[in-house]
Each structure stands twice: as C-alpha cells, then as structure tokens.
Amino acid sequence: MNKLYFLILWFPVSLFAQPTYLLKPDRVFDGETTHEGWVVRISGDKIESVGAANTVSATGAEVVDLKGTTLMPGLIEGHSHLLLHPYNETPWDDQVLKEARSLRVARATVHAQKTLLAGFTTVRDLGTEGAEYDDVGLKQAINKGIIPGPRMIIVTRALIATGSYAPKGFSPDIDVPQGAEEADGHDALIQAVRRQIGKGADAIKIYADYRWGLMAEARPTYTIEEIKLIVDVAKSSGRGVAAHASTAEGMRRAILGGCETVEHGDAGTPEIFALMKQHGTALCPTLAAGDAVSQYRGWKKGQEPEPDRIKQKRVTFKQALDAGVTICAGGDVGVFSHGDNARELVMMADYGMKPLDVLRSATSVNADAFHLADRGRVRSGLLADLVAVDGDPTKTITDVQRVRIVMKGGIFSKR
Numbered sequence: 001m002n003k004l005y006f007l008i009l010w011f012p013v014s015l016f017a018q019p020t021y022l023l024k025p026d027r028v029f030d031g032e033t034t035h036e037g038w039v040v041r042i043s044g045d046k047i048e049s050v051g052a053a054n055t056v057s058a059t060g061a062e063v064v065d066l067k068g069t070t071l072m073p074g075l076i077e078g079h080s081h082l083l084l085h086p087y088n089e090t091p092w093d094d095q096v097l098k099e100a101r102s103l104r105v106a107r108a109t110v111h112a113q114k115t116l117l118a119g120f121t122t123v124r125d126l127g128t129e130g131a132e133y134d135d136v137g138l139k140q141a142i143n144k145g146i147i148p149g150p151r152m153i154i155v156t157r158a159l160i161a162t163g164s165y166a167p168k169g170f171s172p173d174i175d176v177p178q179g180a181e182e183a184d185g186h187d188a189l190i191q192a193v194r195r196q197i198g199k200g201a202d203a204i205k206i207y208a209d210y211r212w213g214l215m216a217e218a219r220p221t222y223t224i225e226e227i228k229l230i231v232d233v234a235k236s237s238g239r240g241v242a243a244h245a246s247t248a249e250g251m252r253r254a255i256l257g258g259c260e261t262v263e264h265g266d267a268g269t270p271e272i273f274a275l276m277k278q279h280g281t282a283l284c285p286t287l288a289a290g291d292a293v294s295q296y297r298g299w300k301k302g303q304e305p306e307p308d309r310i311k312q313k314r315v316t317f318k319q320a321l322d323a324g325v326t327i328c329a330g331g332d333v334g335v336f337s338h339g340d341n342a343r344e345l346v347m348m349a350d351y352g353m354k355p356l357d358v359l360r361s362a363t364s365v366n367a368d369a370f371h372l373a374d375r376g377r378v379r380s381g382l383l384a385d386l387v388a389v390d391g392d393p394t395k396t397i398t399d400v401q402r403v404r405i406v407m408k409g410g411i412f413s414k415r
C-alpha cells in the first residue's frame, strides 16, 4: 500500500521531468554582449545558470558539446504573418478572397515549424489578413504541443478604418470581404478592441495609413482621436498597440496617439524619427518585405540598380538610426518565405546596423518592446529558449542563418 502510494507520487514527476543539460558553445551572446567560453545549464524549461565553465556545475547534466558555435537567446520575430505565404506564389488579394481558411491554417502549421527550426522561438504575428481569429487556435495548438512552432503574440484580425484597406479595385456596388476588421468612431472602436481582446488578442494592430480609394498613394486613415481611444482601451487591459504606418502623417498620429511600435515607416523624416525617440516609440522597419516585393515586381537584385523605393528605404532607415530610435527586428515574413526570417537581420546589417546591434534587436530589444520579461536574454531564471549557430554572427551576420540547434522551453526542437 505504501509502495503503491509512493509510485503514484513518483511516476508523474519522473516520466515528465525534462533532462538537465549543460550547453558548451564557443561563446554566448546573452542578448546584449558576447562572452567567450561561457556555458549554460538548463533545468526544466528554464536557464538555471550561465557563466564561465569553471563556475557552472555539470553535476547531473547531459553535456552538449557545441564547439564552433555561438549560443544566443531564441530569436524573436517582430512582424510575422503565419497565415500568409509569399506573394509571388499567390497574390495577397487571392489569398484573402480565394483560399479556404482550412487551407490557410494547414499552411500556417508548416510555417510555424519552419519558423521554429530557423531559430525563431517567438513571433509577434501581426494579423491574420482575412483569416478571422485563426491565429488563436494556431497559438493554442503550439502551446498544447500538438504542432511544433514558436511562442506567439497575436493580434487576431487587426483594425482598419472603413473603406481604407483591401482587397480593393472592385465595383463600388459590391461589398468585398476585407483583410482586417473595419471599425470607426467612439463606440464601435471600443467594442472592436474589446472583442478582439476577448477572443485572444495579446496586442492590437491598427492600420494608421494605407493606399486608399482610387489614388495609388498611401494616406492617413484614423484620426488621432480614434488612435488615442484605441490605445486607451487596449492599455487599460495591459495591452499595447502596433501601428502600420508608412507616411509621415500616419506615423505622427501613431506616435502621438500612443502606439508602441510603428511598422514599416518608409516615408519617415528626421523630424518624425526625433518624435519617435522622444516618445519612446519603436520602429519595426520590415526591410525584407520591401526588398521581396520589389523583386516580385521585376527588379533583378544584384544585376540591376536598386529601385527608388529601396534607395529611399536606405535613407530613412539611416535617419531612424541617427535619431537613436529603438529598432525592432521584424521582416513582415509571410510576404517572403517563413523560415527565411533571418533575411531581415542580414538586411538590417546591410542597411547600416552593426551585427551586434542587429542581434540585440532580435533578442533583448524585441523582448523589451513586446513586454516579454521571461525571454530575450541568456540569464538564469529565464525561459530556456535558445539557438546555437555555427560561427560568430556578432561579427558575420549571415552566420545567424547557420542554425545548429534550437531549444524551446528546455526541449530540443532541432539537434
């Protein structure tokens, strides 16, 4: 009887306890700086201790030799759309209007796995683009261990001002389903924000400007009063707001309205970036999306001169850096292939950031910007979300694409 009682108590613990590991790379990038010869001890789903090899106990741990690698915090993708796939495969309009949601979700499960295997253990997924609340179930499937994938911060449908978004270009006599939720004005906006939160949104995404009406160029959408209202309602539940904005005026309203991040920011000016710095608004530049779209439109990268759009993006990105704006790492992946997330990091370096700063953006800076105190650094007590890559990406940024191992919550996703 006593023995049986013992077994019942003992079995679940022993069956489900995770192994303890001691990871031995050449160096550790801890999210802020690099330490040669450091090792990391993992216990359960957490980092137990980290430091020079002679200061961290190997007792009871399986030693994992990672010679030749740099061990880093699991990378954080700042701007993904797991429910989209590259536009050169299927244009965005057709994904929204012609693809069954079951098809889109089936694809998304594969996208999630590819993201994780690329070393990105967290994504901030900024909108389902017509796939309703399907990010909620996708996140649950990952958290329940049904499918492999990154931890997800989700925004569900995202918010748009009526008439401002897409698909567009149809007869004005028919109503075409849109890629996000239309809501305007005091009561409707409050309800929409609360409804999205109720259904699972961790943050709110708005489109502060967009190519609107028959004109080709982007124009501001929400008034500053509407943005302030959205931010107030989201904030009162402890959630931040991310704003798509590419025009200077759309960015200005997003910043003054209290949004935490500006996505894209292509037509920012030195004055706007100074305003971002002043208000602590972070920029998620999505360099890789612009690069991909330009190539889908026919630009032969490497053979032809850069189109004006790319030249201009280099200029404004540099202005943001010079202004000291906090730079998140987020590529708008989905526009290009999931699993190729590091393309954004390589481009950030190409456009003028030091590799070390790029890696900070993709780890500790993103973690801070998205209020993720439990990850983004290699530090005792934090989640054991880690990636080891061959070489030293703090010196050669493309090494970030040479993934050796990925660990999420103390369990190897790739080894």
Ligand SMILES: [Zn+2]
Residues within 6 Å of the ligand: 079, 080, 081, 126, 332
């Ligand atoms: Zn996006």
